[in-house]
Amino acid sequence: MKTIKNIIYTLVAVLVLASCGNTSSKKKDSKSGALSGNAAEKVYVAPGEHDEYYAFVSGGFSGQLAVYGLPSARLFKVIPVFSVDAEKAYGFNEETKPMLNTSYGFVPWDDSHHPDISQTNGELDGRWVFINGNNTPRIARISLSTFETEEIIEVPNSAGNHSSSFVTENTEYVVAGTRFSVPIPQKDMPISEYKSNFKGALSFISVDQETGHMGIKFQLIMPGFDYDLSHPGRGKSHGWFFFTTYNTEEANSLLEVNASQNDKDYIAAVNWKKIEEYVNNGGGKKMPAKYAHNVYSDETHTATSTMMNEVLVVDPTEVPGAVYFLPTPKSPHGCDVDPSGEYIVGNGKLSADLTVHSFTRMQEAIEGKKFAGEAYGIPILNYEDVVAGVVKQPGLGPLHTEFDDKGNAYTTFFISSEVVKWKLGTWEVIDRKPTYYSVGHLMIPGGNSRKPTGKYLVAMNKITKDRYLPTGPELTQSAQLYDISGDKMELLSDFPTVGEPHYAAGCPADLIKDRSAKIFKLDENKHKYAATSESEAKVVREGNVVHIYMTMIRSHFAPDNIEGVQVGDKVYFHVTNLEQDFDVPHGISMIGANTSELLIMPGQTETFVWEPKQEGVWPFYCTDFCSALHQEMQGYVRVSAKGSSVPISYTLDGDPTDAE
Amino acid sequence: MAIFAIYSCSSDSSSNSENVEVERVESTPAEETTAEVDPMQDKGIGPISSVELGEIDETMAAEGKETFKTLCSACHKIEKRFVGPALLGVTERRTPEWIMNMIMNPEEMVEKNKLAKDLLAEYLSPMANQNVSEEDARKILEYFRSEDNKQ
Numbered sequence: 103m104k105t106i107k108n109i110i111y112t113l114v115a116v117l118v119l120a121s122c123g124n125t126s127s128k129k130k131d132s133k134s135g136a137l138s139g140n141a142a143e144k145v146y147v148a149p150g151e152h153d154e155y156y157a158f159v160s161g162g163f164s165g166q167l168a169v170y171g172l173p174s175a176r177l178f179k180v181i182p183v184f185s186v187d188a189e190k191a192y193g194f195n196e197e198t199k200p201m202l203n204t205s206y207g208f209v210p211w212d213d214s215h216h217p218d219i220s221q222t223n224g225e226l227d228g229r230w231v232f233i234n235g236n237n238t239p240r241i242a243r244i245s246l247s248t249f250e251t252e253e254i255i256e257v258p259n260s261a262g263n264h265s266s267s268f269v270t271e272n273t274e275y276v277v278a279g280t281r282f283s284v285p286i287p288q289k290d291m292p293i294s295e296y297k298s299n300f301k302g303a304l305s306f307i308s309v310d311q312e313t314g315h316m317g318i319k320f321q322l323i324m325p326g327f328d329y330d331l332s333h334p335g336r337g338k339s340h341g342w343f344f345f346t347t348y349n350t351e352e353a354n355s356l357l358e359v360n361a362s363q364n365d366k367d368y369i370a371a372v373n374w375k376k377i378e379e380y381v382n383n384g385g386g387k388k389m390p391a392k393y394a395h396n397v398y399s400d401e402t403h404t405a406t407s408t409m410m411n412e413v414l415v416v417d418p419t420e421v422p423g424a425v426y427f428l429p430t431p432k433s434p435h436g437c438d439v440d441p442s443g444e445y446i447v448g449n450g451k452l453s454a455d456l457t458v459h460s461f462t463r464m465q466e467a468i469e470g471k472k473f474a475g476e477a478y479g480i481p482i483l484n485y486e487d488v489v490a491g492v493v494k495q496p497g498l499g500p501l502h503t504e505f506d507d508k509g510n511a512y513t514t515f516f517i518s519s520e521v522v523k524w525k526l527g528t529w530e531v532i533d534r535k536p537t538y539y540s541v542g543h544l545m546i547p548g549g550n551s552r553k554p555t556g557k558y559l560v561a562m563n564k565i566t567k568d569r570y571l572p573t574g575p576e577l578t579q580s581a582q583l584y585d586i587s588g589d590k591m592e593l594l595s596d597f598p599t600v601g602e603p604h605y606a607a608g609c610p611a612d613l614i615k616d617r618s619a620k621i622f623k624l625d626e627n628k629h630k631y632a633a634t635s636e637s638e639a640k641v642v643r644e645g646n647v648v649h650i651y652m653t654m655i656r657s658h659f660a661p662d663n664i665e666g667v668q669v670g671d672k673v674y675f676h677v678t679n680l681e682q683d684f685d686v687p688h689g690i691s692m693i694g695a696n697t698s699e700l701l702i703m704p705g706q707t708e709t710f711v712w713e714p715k716q717e718g719v720w721p722f723y724c725t726d727f728c729s730a731l732h733q734e735m736q737g738y739v740r741v742s743a744k745g746s747s748v749p750i751s752y753t754l755d756g757d758p759t760d761a762e
Numbered sequence: 763m764a765i766f767a768i769y770s771c772s773s774d775s776s777s778n779s780e781n782v783e784v785e786r787v788e789s790t791p792a793e794e795t796t797a798e799v800d801p802m803q804d805k806g807i808g809p810i811s812s813v814e815l816g817e818i819d820e821t822m823a824a825e826g827k828e829t830f831k832t833l834c835s836a837c838h839k840i841e842k843r844f845v846g847p848a849l850l851g852v853t854e855r856r857t858p859e860w861i862m863n864m865i866m867n868p869e870e871m872v873e874k875n876k877l878a879k880d881l882l883a884e885y886l887s888p889m890a891n892q893n894v895s896e897e898d899a900r901k902i903l904e905y906f907r908s909e910d911n912k913q
Contacts, residue, residue, distance in 0.1 A: 621893065636835055655836040656887065682894075683893060686890070729888070730886070730887075731886065
């Protein structure tokens, strides 16, 4: 019988294969018959199938990070990072409020800019993604297992945290460079005395390889320029970090004119290994600085905020050989290092040409001590000694360059609204394609690593104009997907984004999807107020504070009837989701609570506060459709007058909750 | 051959997910068996095909009770009907394999196993998959045996 079955299966398999074969050959015929109409096919991911790449796209002024699939451009999740998010209770529940604490107090918003995925040996490793808060300088670390923000560290002595958050090739450091120079330490002084008094801090934040925990190892206190973008060296240039600067004029007003005077600004080349060694040997100076360090734990499901009091600062002139300036035309924005680590591209946004420096030539010039001069004690190299080549008149307003796996570079041109493909080494332009419109950054999955991929490119645009149906004065922000697998680029699709997409990081889905967490284990839940079984559900009064230890499972709360609460009480709902199955969150909200709902993952505990203002019997319910009996998932709290004699009591189905 | 193919599909449709293409061919309503299932013969559907039972191991039973408390007691009580059925006497109503398969593979059980389907019809709330390991499911079974043995 078994043999017969096997034969049958084989026959069936042959039949199925044959039919598949027919289908695909038909498809091929129709393709070759069409002229160029297969863009839709290239982005179509059939229902139930998965995308090939993850893309993490910054939310700009939304303060968040959006997760898309490529090539479909389907939006999977918006991860709250720097801004409160009622959908996920981020910044609303008691557990995550500390994540948004800063030296300025609770700051519920930021401008998120440049995500970067962690690396090992110069290749993306899928552990974490980092992103910077630009406005109130912060760096966040997001777990690519839970897709939640796990840590935020504030960056002191910094303002406009823009040349961030890029990682070195083993994630030794995530780097945060200041856009605005400021008085360090901050003090009351005339703005007109900016020049030579204001300073720019470049912060090197170390990353613990086990936990991912961040700490500011040192801040390099640089001249008062604007530090715009940065990228790490890799391969031969590992150990160096490169920062573009503008406003080397040190203007403090009408920068539009006054910061565009110099023919060349600089790329600052920082030998961080040298400074690390200096610091490890006791170099640098501790200075008072107040900044918050916020860490979320998956065990306690709770964040803690610690206020730090000092930071180690380093004067670059005290570490000879650590910092050099490479003259680069003209107000360069993107600072991009090719996969080999040899070429450093300065995207001079007011320059007609694109400048590429050579790491080898830079080192030769340093060895030969061929300096053109110095700025505030930092040696300036000769442009002619460090330049590797120039891409001649590729377009107008170059902003940012990424690389593929075939030795090509792709640069965005803001003013001429296009992406230009050119060849590393020969500097010849190979192809150009328009973007719609005014492209800022671009992203090739793996682009900022030793091993970029060569299939897709995402262009992130600043202006959308006529590309979508109008929605009042506000239009969606937009990105565009290009196929870069051939000699010529091909525009495949437009897709709207959340907030302004400043930058993105992408990687193959295989790097992440199998490591994604599915549940939190109940027996690992160390939340202070967890009830990990119904037998632990209870209600405890402490003065005018009431703690409700509640559980939830399809499809009831325990307890679901609570009495003895009084007007003026502060009622904490600590709610544990007892489910241990993937994709079964439950929500809860209470009428009149001055906060968001909770959305609680399986095995997780979250807390919201409710301050009842009126006597009565008030319902709560599950806010996330969880089962056929979701509508039945509800309960009541009886609120009596202040000083009432109604005792605290709580039941489920009339019985006090317990195991049996 | 065609006859064989159809026969094989209809008898096997529940356990061979690779045969989706073929199932479609014979998706004319399969004859629902109306014959009563003997619950003490039915092993259910899932990872457990046979369980060796020995003397009741009270250590295992005690560990099973703890797991039951965390993962199951929100819906099941031993002595009373709650969201799901009371569990007292379950080891006399069901085979050990069926019990463990129901714990470990509830979605497929309530979809395809007659006894489990009947329970869903009666209780309406489908049993949650609590991702119980085989080891823990075995201990929970021991807890049920221990409870039934006390009677």
